[in-house]
Amino acid sequence: MATLRLGDIAPNFTADSSVGTLTLYDYLGDGWGILFSHPADFTPVCTTELGTAAKFKSEFDKRNVKMLALSVDGVISHGEWIKDINETQHTTVNFPIIADEDKKVSDLYDMIHPNADSTLTVRSVFIIAPDRTVKLMLTYPASTGRNFHELLRVVDSLQLTAYHKVATPANWEHGEKVVVSPAISTEDAKEMFSKGVEEIKPYLRLTPDPSV
Ligand code: BEZ
Helix, strand or coil, X not given: CCCCCCCCECCCCEECEECECEEHHHHHCCCEEEEEEECCCCCHHHHHHHHHHHHHHHHHHXXXXXXXXXXXXXXXXXXXXXXXXXXXXXXXXXXXXXXXXXXXXXXXXXXXXXCCCCCCCCEEEXXXXXXXXXXXXXXXXXXXXXXXXXXXXXXXHHHHHHHCCEECCCCCCXXXXXXXXXXXXXXXXXXXXXXXXXXXXXXXXXXCCCCC
């Protein structure tokens, strides 16, 4: 299939996982989703990432985001690895890990970048909205573990900007001032945002986070 792009419908799939067979759309229900790939089982960076992800699950739950990991090893391997993750990262893996031995899902989501590694997935992240569209794609190399604070921050931005005509500036965190969408005139923005609009330049207008 053609490479996925932002705004495309996230392809559905049915796959084995550490908690049994699952179908993406059924798993996501009417919520948001985060799908993230790992190069392989029993690798050090992935072990720390999955332990960290487990510790962040309650934060993703609060935001109605279902977590779904993927690695190209099989279900039995995943089961053994999860024991190691729980032991070494002092946590309990509490979301499914897809067992993508035939690389069906990895291919569907273009998670194998042959010039980086011909068989293992890179560290891909897809955030999927309730309407099934892909809202964010990130690609990290195998050698760099991801920052789960950043993934939550991005979810906060995506969810805010899905419901309000705003955008979030550099390093924005939930509760900080946001940027008024360029498509809205300052006059309209002043009516729309009751907490006030600060015009720094005609194209750069700030308003308090409308979600707090
Ligand atoms: C890791 O998860 O530690 C890893 C996996 C593949 C290549 C390099 C590091």
